[in-house]
Amino acid sequence: MKNLKLVRENIRISLNSIRSHWVRTVLTVSIIAFGIMALVGILTAIDAVEFFLTKNFAMMGSNTFTIRNRSMRVRVGHRRTRAEVYSIITYREAEAFKNRFSFPAVASVSIVGTGTATVKYRSQKTDPNVAVTGIDENYLATAGLKLERGRNFQPIEVTRGSHLVILGNEVAKTLFKHKENPVGKMVSIGPGMYRVVGVLQEKGSSLGFTGDRACFLPLNNVRQFFSRPNMNYSISVMVNHPDQMDAAVGEATGVFRQIRKDRLGQENSFAIVKSDKIANMLIGLTGNITLGATLIGLITLFGAAIGLMNIMLVSVTERTREIGIRKAIGARRKTIRNQFLFEAVVIAQIGGVLGIISGVIMGNAVSMITGSTFIIPWLWVFGGVIVTFVVALLSGIIPANKAARVDPIESLRYE
Template identity: 45%
Template sequence: MRFSDTFSLAFHTIKANRLRAGITISIIALGITALVGIMTAIEAMDNSIYENFTLLGANTFVIHYRAHDFLGDDGNDVKKTSRKNAEKVKKSQEGQVITFYQAKTFKDRFTFPAAVSIAQTGDFNATVFYGIHKTNPTVRVIGGDENYLYSSGYTLEVGRNFSPLDLETGRDVAILGMDVAKKIFGDAWRTAENSIIRVDGARYRVIGVLKAKGASSFLSLDNIVITTLNNVRRVYQGSSNTLNLSVTVRDIQQMDAAIGEATGIFRQVRGLSVTESDNFYIDRSDSLANQLKNLLLYVTIAAIFIGCITLIGSAIGLMNIMLVAVNERTREIGLVKSLGARRGTIRSQFLLESILISLFGASLGILLGMCVGNLFAVFLGTGFVVPWLWMFLGIVICSLTGLLAGLYPAIKAGGLDPIVALRYE
């Protein structure tokens, strides 16, 4: 008997027992729906986490200078370590701030596909004036370059970014955070562009207003005035000698490679030899995103466990149904074998029936799982997610389930004696 005939016979046998096959298919589909649905939702959550944290600068790392009282990875003060380490600290000039020359040199040398931003804090407690309106003395004044908005996760609601001429000359131009704009302009904040404001004693022309970003646990991210780096260096001389050096990679998966290259280049910029320890450290901003991903890992394990338990139950039910089918068709098997059918043909038919039932269940489960998971993706506002890996694994797992569940019934059916089978009542 040809394989096509065996396949056709197995398919028609399933069709003739719709209720019994349908119940088993439903049980298998339930397990695959749970597995694929949860995995699709997790993938959507994963995309949402990185999309949102990218807006907040999760694909950014910052280079800081290492202060004298900086604690090492072991929690001990570096000044209290061994004499050998103390010599390294002395050689590397621990506590030296990042200068403008060093930051500019690093930016010029760093050729990795990433955006490098240099910024400096001018004031943490500034007051902004416009006419008779003013803010509380809690506004942060930051001097940045052309990449500062991108690296910090800010986007413009009104106006433009700094031009090369603004940056080079240090012109008195400013971009306002949403809290500042609404405080001094009220409902007319959209018309703030080209208005003249005062930040403490300095006058600035407004060139843009930032979209609202929200607040962290410590400060409002919108209570800010951003001007050019050269302007802050000129107006706020002596207020802060160190610069903030941040690097934003295009793809968060390139973070480790970018950090490695940045470390090597900045060591050269700081003039460190191979025997000297770093007198700076790198602060990653994707740590919270990684913590959330680790939490999703536990959900993934739970989903796999639930899916496996359901599939085990499905396999037991499928094996039971196939054994019942063997008993019901004993005389049929005896008749077919008496006409010359071989054991392998009988086994193939029962195995095909079992695998087909499992694959029908897998197809239905994958379809339902994708629908359920993408409903969650729509809720999160992410794109349509197709979990190709879990779809493939679902088909493979269900094929193996059908094979294992139908193996014993198929062997039993193929081993029946035709004479005894024909006499079976």
């Protein structure tokens, strides 16, 4: 109980001292707050970006992988990951894989028809930037796409190449502005007319790529009406549970090596990309940003520690007579030292709290820009509190010891 009263008294004396030297205190608190804001703010922003990448690049789910003719290439600044390019995946190879892959999973085949199509309905039309993709009946499931209206393609419609279309949400809103039901309506895509059988739920964009500004046609329709030399197909596989991923990838690799006639000991002539691989690659490239942000924050905090030590040394000098009076009436060295340490801690924690709040706000401003969720980085919040406490102890210990060593007789004569 006595110790608790002593702590309260030290805090009260610290706050009175802070009010009496508010100009220096404000400057010191501002420096500390800026350092913590830089540290917490940038790291919060990085957490928001990582959440955004994980959420958007794992659009197909953590239980999906894709077989492609090239590996992923990511470029950030002057750093890039090299992409391996192999021979194209033909329609015959893709269909052979789909028929021979016996693992308990869902496999789909798709082909990009064009990325510059214009879709028209009566007097309404889209800009010439709509992606046309040929898909089979399993594609929506493997791509993580859901229908808002209508239905999926039937296998017979995929085989026949029927003139049917599933519209992305943005395309549907552009063509049907008065909440008209698009299902059953006829739209033109390029030179052909297509009956709308479904509209996808809004998906949102992922670093500029969006499934909303797209339309999906039966696979064989795209093969016939958007044909071009060397059409390259993609194969997507969705397992029932993420724990089955490695086993499914292993079997898919064996099956497709046989189809591609890869010889024993020869490297794969194709790439298998998991749905979250790009996110992990980009998150890995943010390591330097995290390191830079940490260094900026620590350098600023080092300057704040020097400023805090300076204000405490000045405070000791200005309050020499007060220290002498306290010692004359029985205050011990430990009491005087703790008083000045408490003052340093209070100043640092005020700056730390302001810096943490400002940093969370700054970081979540980036989160809003990227379309991520609101993030409170509890690790960095607690880390900021601990860092400011350490800064207070390191910068306050020298002034506190100086105050504790003041001679009471000399200090009473100090003017």
